[in-house]
Amino acid sequence: EAGVAQSPRYKIIEKRQSVAFWCNxxxxxxxxxxxxxxxxxxxxxxxxxxNNGVVDDSQLPKDRFSAERLKGxxxxxxxxxxxxxDSAVYLCASSLDRSVGGSLEETQYFGPGTRLLVL
Amino acid sequence: xxxxxQPDIHITVSEGASLExxxxxxxxxxxxxxWYVQSPGQGLQLLLKYFSGDTLVQxxxxxxxxxxxxxxxxxxxxxxxxxxxxAEYFCAVGRNKLVFGAGxxxxxxx
Numbered sequence: 001e002a003g004v005a006q007s008p009r010y011k012i013i014e015k016r017q018s019v020a021f022w023c024n025x026x027x028x029x030x031x032x033x034x035x036x037x038x039x040x041x042x043x044x045x046x047x048x049x050x051n052n053g054v055v056d057d058s059q060l061p062k063d064r065f066s067a068e069r070l071k072g073x074x075x076x077x078x079x080x081x082x083x084x085x086d087s088a089v090y091l092c093a094s095s096l097d098r099s100v101g102g103s104l105e106e107t108q109y110f111g112p113g114t115r116l117l118v119l
Numbered sequence: 120x121x122x123x124x125q126p127d128i129h130i131t132v133s134e135g136a137s138l139e140x141x142x143x144x145x146x147x148x149x150x151x152x153x154w155y156v157q158s159p160g161q162g163l164q165l166l167l168k169y170f171s172g173d174t175l176v177q178x179x180x181x182x183x184x185x186x187x188x189x190x191x192x193x194x195x196x197x198x199x200x201x202x203x204x205x206a207e208y209f210c211a212v213g214r215n216k217l218v219f220g221a222g223x224x225x226x227x228x229x
Contacts (some may be wrong), residue, residue, distance in 0.1 A: 041221055043209070043219050108165075109165065112161055
C-alpha cells in the first residue's frame with residue numbers, strides 16, 4: 001500500500017513570496033491533516049479535513065495560510081506572503097476514520113514532509 | 120488543555136543497552152497515546168499506540184510502552200538498542216487532533 005505522498009520535498013523562497021505544497025493521502029483515507037514542525041519542536045496541527053470539509057483550522061494563520069482539499073482526495077497548502085518564521089517542515093498525514101474489525105481506525109500516517117526555508 | 124511533556128531533550132545509550140524514553144501527558148478524558156519516530160529528513164513513523172485495554176502495548180522494531188493512568192505517563196522502552204534506533208522520538212496524545220511533545224533525540228554509541 002502506497003503511503004502519504006508530498007511534494008516538493010524541499011523549497012527555498014524569499015520572504016513575501018508565495019509557496020504551495022501538495023499532499024496525496026493514502027487511498028481511501030477520509031481525514032487529512034497538515035502539521036507544521038518548527039526546528040526543535042514537535043509537529044503542530046494547522047488544519048484538519050474530513051473528506052473535503054474543514055473540521056478544525058483554529059491554529060491556521062488565515063491571514064497568510066490557506067488550504068483546500070479538492071474532491072476529498074489531494075490537498076494543497078499555500079502560504080502567501082511567506083515570513084521568515086514560516087521556515088519549518090510541513091507534514092501531511094491521513095487517517096482512515098472508519099471501523100475496522102469492530103474498532104474505529106483513527107491512526108494517523110505521515111508523509112515525508114516538505115522542508116521550507118524562507119530567506 | 121491537552122499537553123505532552125518529554126523531559127529529556129537528548130539521550131545517549133550504548134548499543135545493546137536498554138532504553139526508556141519518558142512521556143507525561145495532560146488530557147481531559149481517556150487518552151489515545153502514540154509514539155512516533157522520525158529519522159533525519161523523514162516523516163513520522165508510528166511505533167505503537169494505546170487506545171484501551173492492556174496497558175502494556177507492543178510496537179514495531181522491538182519497542183513497547185506502558186500506560187500508567189495514575190502517573191499520567193506513557194514511557195517507551197526497548198530492552199536492547201541497535202545503532203539504527205538513533206533518531207528523534209515523539210510522544211503524542213489525542214484523537215484526531217494530536218498534540219505532540221517536543222521530542223527526544225536518541226544517540227546510540229558503539
